[in-house]
Amino acid sequence: MEGSTFASRLLEAMKHKNMKQIDILRAAENAQIKLGKSHISQYVSGKTVPREGIMSFLADTLGVSVSWLRGGEASSDPKSNFSNQGDIPMRTFQKSSKLEHVLYDVRGPVVEEAARMEAAGTHVLKLNIGNPAPFGFTAPDEVIFDMQSQLTNCEGYSHAKGLFSARKAIMQYMQNKNVPNVSVDDIYTGNGVSELINLSMSALLDTGDEVLIPSPDYPLWTACVTLSGGTAVHYICDEQSDWNPDIADIRRKITSKTKAIVIINPNNPTGALYPREVLQQIVDVAREFGLMIFSDEVYDRLILNGEQHISIASLAPDLFCVTFSGLSKSHMIAGFRVGWMVISGNKRLGRDYMEGLNMLSNMRLCSNVPAQSIVQTALGGYQSVQNYITPGGRVYEQCEYIYKAINDIPGLSAVKPKAGFYIFPKIDVKRFNITDDEQFTFDLLREKKILLISGKGFNWKQPDHFRIVYLPRIEVLEEAVEKMTDFFKYYRQ
Numbered sequence: 325m326e327g328s329t330f331a332s333r334l335l336e337a338m339k340h341k342n343m344k345q346i347d348i349l350r351a352a353e354n355a356q357i358k359l360g361k362s363h364i365s366q367y368v369s370g371k372t373v374p375r376e377g378i379m380s381f382l383a384d385t386l387g388v389s390v391s392w393l394r395g396g397e398a399s400s401d402p403k404s405n406f407s408n409q410g411d412i413p414m415r416t417f418q419k420s421s422k423l424e425h426v427l428y429d430v431r432g433p434v435v436e437e438a439a440r441m442e443a444a445g446t447h448v449l450k451l452n453i454g455n456p457a458p459f460g461f462t463a464p465d466e467v468i469f470d471m472q473s474q475l476t477n478c479e480g481y482s483h484a485k486g487l488f489s490a491r492k493a494i495m496q497y498m499q500n501k502n503v504p505n506v507s508v509d510d511i512y513t514g515n516g517v518s519e520l521i522n523l524s525m526s527a528l529l530d531t532g533d534e535v536l537i538p539s540p541d542y543p544l545w546t547a548c549v550t551l552s553g554g555t556a557v558h559y560i561c562d563e564q565s566d567w568n569p570d571i572a573d574i575r576r577k578i579t580s581k582t583k584a585i586v587i588i589n590p591n592n593p594t595g596a597l598y599p600r601e602v603l604q605q606i607v608d609v610a611r612e613f614g615l616m617i618f619s620d621e622v623y624d625r626l627i628l629n630g631e632q633h634i635s636i637a638s639l640a641p642d643l644f645c646v647t648f649s650g651l652s653k654s655h656m657i658a659g660f661r662v663g664w665m666v667i668s669g670n671k672r673l674g675r676d677y678m679e680g681l682n683m684l685s686n687m688r689l690c691s692n693v694p695a696q697s698i699v700q701t702a703l704g705g706y707q708s709v710q711n712y713i714t715p716g717g718r719v720y721e722q723c724e725y726i727y728k729a730i731n732d733i734p735g736l737s738a739v740k741p742k743a744g745f746y747i748f749p750k751i752d753v754k755r756f757n758i759t760d761d762e763q764f765t766f767d768l769l770r771e772k773k774i775l776l777i778s779g780k781g782f783n784w785k786q787p788d789h790f791r792i793v794y795l796p797r798i799e800v801l802e803e804a805v806e807k808m809t810d811f812f813k814y815y816r817q
C-alpha cells in the first residue's frame with residue numbers, strides 16, 4: 325500500500341517536472357548517488373520504496389517534500405508541493421512539448437557526462453563531433469586573409485539571401501556540377517547548413533506531413549522535421565550494399581502524406597558516396613510519387629577515393645530539388661558558419677514554397693556577412709582540401725588506418741568510408757550481449773575515457789553501431805584503438 329502511494333506520487337512529480345527515469349538516473353549520477361535502473365523501475369511500479377537517503381534525493385530532485393512523496397501528509401493539491409519557498413509559490417518552467425521527440429545526441433547526455441569528467445580533471449579522447457579545427461586542421465591562408473581585408477565592408481546586414489558575390493560563386497559551382505536552372509535568386513546563404521535545414525523544413529511542413537529520412541541519418545534532419553510538426557519516416561540505408569539507400573524500403577514507406585525525400589550524400593555517419601544508378605533510382609521514385617528532393621551535400625568536396633561526386637539535382641531537371649552545402653568541412657571553418665541552399669529543376673512546382681522560404685529568410689535578416697565574404701575566395705581556384713584527402717594527406721591516411729584497425733578488433737566490422745571523416749562500425753551484439761548502445765557508449769566513456777556516439781544518436785534502430793570521427797591524428801587514433809581493443813576483450817552488458 326505504502327509502495328503504491330509512493331509510486332503514484334513519484335510518477336506525478338516526474339510528470340510535473342517533465343523527467344523520465346533516465347533523467348533521474350543521470351541526476352543521481354551527477355550527485356554521485358548510487359541508483360540503478362532496476363531500482364527506479366521498482367519504485368515506479370510500486371514494488372519497493374527507497375531508503376531515507378534516496379527518498380530525500382528524489383524529493384530534492386523533483387522539487388517536492390519528502391513527506392508528500394512518501395505518500396503521507398500533504399495537501400490534496402499536489403501542485404502546492406512543487407518547489408515552494410515560504411508562502412510564495414515558485415513557478416517552474418518546462419521545455420516545450422514540441423521537443424519531446426527531438427533527439428540530438430551528437431551533443432547529448434553522453435557528451436554532457438564527458439564534459440563533467442573533463443571538468444573534474446579527466447582527459448577524454450573525443451571522437452564524437454566533426455569539427456576539424458580542434459584536431460589541427462586550419463583554414464586556407466587565403467580565406468583568412470580575404471576575410472580580414474573585407475571585414476570593414478561587412479558591418480551591415482546583407483541581402484536576406486546573401487551577398488551577390490557569394491551567391492554568384494555558388495551558382496557557378498552548381499553549374500559546374502551540372503545542376504540545371506539555378507539563378508542567383510535561387511540561392512540562400514545560411515549560418516551553416518544547419519540553419520537552412522531548419523528553415524527549409526519550417527517553410528514546408530504542416531502537422532502530419534511525412535518526410536523520408538535516411539536511417540542512419542545526420543540527426544538534425546529528423547529533429548527539424550519533428551520540430552516543424554512533420555513526421556520523419558526513416559528508410560534504411562543498407563550496410564550490405566555499401567550503405568546505399570534501400571530503394572524497395574523507400575517505396576514501401578511512401579504514403580499519401582509523403583511530401584519529400586532527404587538524402588545525405590556523401591553520408592554522415594556512414595561515409596557512403598552514392599553512385600549514379602542509385603541516385604537515378606531515387607529520382608525515379610521521386611518523379612513517380614511527386615516528391616521534392618532535399619540533398620545534403622556538405623561533404624561533397626571530401627571524396628577520398630578520387631571518385632566524382634554527383635549532385636542528385638543534376639539528374640532531376642523536371643523535379644523540385646533543394647541542395648545544401650557549405651564551407652564548414654571542406655575549408656575546415658565550421659566555426660565561421662557558412663552554408664547555402666540552392667533551388668533547382670522545375671521551380672514552378674515550388675513557387676508557393678519559395679515564398680515561404682523568402683519569408684523565413686527575411687525574418688532572420690541575413691546570415692553572417694563576414695563569413696559570406698569569403699565564399700567566392702573559397703570556391704574558386706585551387707582547393708587546398710585536396711592535400712588532406714589524397715594519399716599522404718591526413719584525412720586519407722587516417723581513414724585507411726581506422727578502417728583497418730576497426731576491422732582488426734574481434735567483434736567489430738566496418739564498411740570503408742568513401743568520403744567525409746566518419747566511420748560507422750558494426751558491433752557483434754550477441755558476442756558482447758549488448759542491448760543498449762547508449763549504455764555501451766557510457767561504459768566506454770567511464771572505463772576508457774573515449775567519447776563516441778551510438779547508432780541511436782543517428783536514428784539507427786538496432787543497438788549495434790556507433791560512429792567514430794577519424795579527424796584526430798593517427799597517434800591519437802592508435803591510442804583510442806588500443807583502449808577499445810582492450811575494452812572489447814572483457815565488456816559484456
Ligand SMILES: Cc1ncc(COP(=O)(O)O)c(C=O)c1O
Pocket residue numbers: 454515516517518519542588591592620622649650651652658661662663
Ligand atoms: C550531413 C551534415 N549536414 C549538415 C551539417 C551541419 O553543417 P554546418 O556546419 O554547415 O551547419 C553537418 C555537420 O556535421 C552534417 O554532418
